[in-house]
């Protein structure tokens with residue numbers, strides 16, 4: 026049996042301007058010199074897990090987690106905030122649990138990585154030396170892909186694709202919309218964060234509309250001709266919301282080329298659409314830090330060795346989560362969690378002079394279509410010739426003919442999935 | 453395993469030992485923790501679930517885990533998602549995963565009993581269940597799971613599935629659970645959850 030020890034750390038010189046998250050019982054420097062220093066940038070679904078599992082498997086490694094925000098707001102279940110089923114507080118987590126595990130959690134924004142010197146630079150001038158660096162910065166947006174869109178316009182035409190303020194803006198607009206209005210969701214091309222997300226969002230908002238403004242409509246303008254769990258979503262929409270949700274595929278004219286934010290008009294390849302509320306989910310690429318640090322290639326995403334998640338561009342830097350190119354794995358919180366663990370094991374092995382371990386990966390995404398209707402997709406993966414591939418016959422989506430009881434159970438399991446994955450990250 | 457596969461596996465291992473940078477192939481052995489850590493996103497770190505219908509699995513008996521995981525894989529035990537997931541693992545991997553979780557401490561929920569939730573549960577347990585689920589549901593072996601300190605939501609789901617005939621062995625238990633009302637099932641679930 027493995028025993029987990031929680032080491033006591035002496036609080037040595039606190040690093041100048043960067044705030045240390047997680048309360049006063051900090052652990053900045055170990056009493057004895059560490060075996061190695063690992064810095065993790067980004068305390069989300071990927072980074073928090075990598076930091077924790079590093080500590081769990083080798084307590085002699087000093088782990089520093091750098092996160093720009095004081096608290097983490099989860100995207101998973103944030104569609105329920107749009108539907109009025111929960112508030113953002115229920116999706117907000119702090120880093121005290123990770124501090125208690127002996128991880129030095131620093132609130133700082135990383136602005137530069139020097140791969141030659143093995144140094145990470147923070148916005149306030151702090152420098153963090155590393156032997157191994159793990160980066161999990163999430164996604165950024167390719168504003169230029171749709172004419173008229175920009176970060177400033179997103180204050181009025183929200184994407185709500187990072188949970189927090191953006192989610193609140195969209196929720197308020199939906200609340201203010203008059204009954205009979207049209208809500209447009211502009212869905213991005215692949216690859217993007219959370220493939221089922223836009224379609225779950227449509228269902229959650231339909232749930233709100235059907236109880237508060239039942240004459241309203243939801244139109245999804247899609248850049249794609251197919252989407253995740255499509256059959257299950259379309260059947261579920263029909264079952265609960267009749268014709269309230271309409272999906273326009275790319276081929277049918279769903280591709281949006283430009284927007285006029287003043288008149289809230291979307292310009293498609295055939296038609297224009299004027300919406301009362303517009304949720305434009307932009308085209309995506311690896312988080313800004315990955316771009317500035319030169320970790321991304323021309324695709325906008327970060328190529329890695331899919332066994333270890335070490336960057337194919339810079340040695341000793343690993344990229345996990347949405348930002349990396351991970352073969353058959355979709356960009357999801359569960360994928361980021363699974364990759365964080367594989368990466369942590371590879372980093373521990375490298376530090377201890379062992380061969381990189383044979384990896385195992387899993388993904389699951391639950392979606393909630395109505396209060397008693399959940400669906401899921403799962404994937405189990407292995408490495409084949411350097412690429413992450415689906416294990417044939419494993420995984421797949423919930424059965425199309427599942428009974429009401431199974432759907433209700435899956436909705437409950439979806440909520441518990443959230444409880445457990447966030448406890449895996451933050452406790 | 454036929455001899456040829458053995459020698460091939462041995463050969464691969466030797467090669468890996470000599471040339472660590474050699475590309476590895478599908479036959480390579482994935483460690484217990486590597487395989488088992490993928491479950492934690494749903495079942496909690498080291499299998500200690502944060503609730504309510506998702507079961508705690510850390511600290512279960514190894515034999516029971518092997519049986520249950522194999523039953524999910526073959527479809528003998530119906531499930532919403534476990535069947536789809538277990539298709540991804542071979543028998544030796546299932547055994548490795550089971551070893552990992554059997555070696556973890558069992559972490560009971562911190563729920564306490566609320567008297568009016570329990571009603572006749574202790575008496576029902578004594579009469580119908582204690583013969584197999586001994587010591588207030590604390591006992592466990594390769595055939596039957598520990599229930600004390602398990603989440604009530606999961607126990608309720610399992611008992612309902614048993615009563616409704618979806619899955620239930622042994623038959624003797626089915627006969628007893630079949631007679632329980634919804635209220636009695638809820639009471640028993642809270643009873644076991646509150647036993648630590």
Ligand SMILES: Cc1cc2nc3c(=O)[nH]c(=O)nc-3n(C[C@H](O)[C@H](O)[C@H](O)COP(=O)(O)OP(=O)(O)OC[C@H]3O[C@@H](n4cnc5c(N)ncnc54)[C@H](O)[C@@H]3O)c2cc1C
Nearest residue numbers: 067069070071093100101135163219346347357358359361
């Ligand atoms: C509406 C919606 C619903 C979703 N639902 C699900 C779901 O049900 N299931 C699921 O599995 N996934 C879901 N996802 C996807 C999931 O949110 C992402 O895949 C996941 O967050 C990816 O993890 P990550 O670590 O790559 O990035 P994030 O979780 O975004 O973490 C990145 C972190 O890095 C920090 N950071 C970035 N740059 C810097 C810097 N320079 N310096 C310091 N810190 C920095 C950020 O502040 C952030 O905390 C959903 C997404 C959306 C938008």
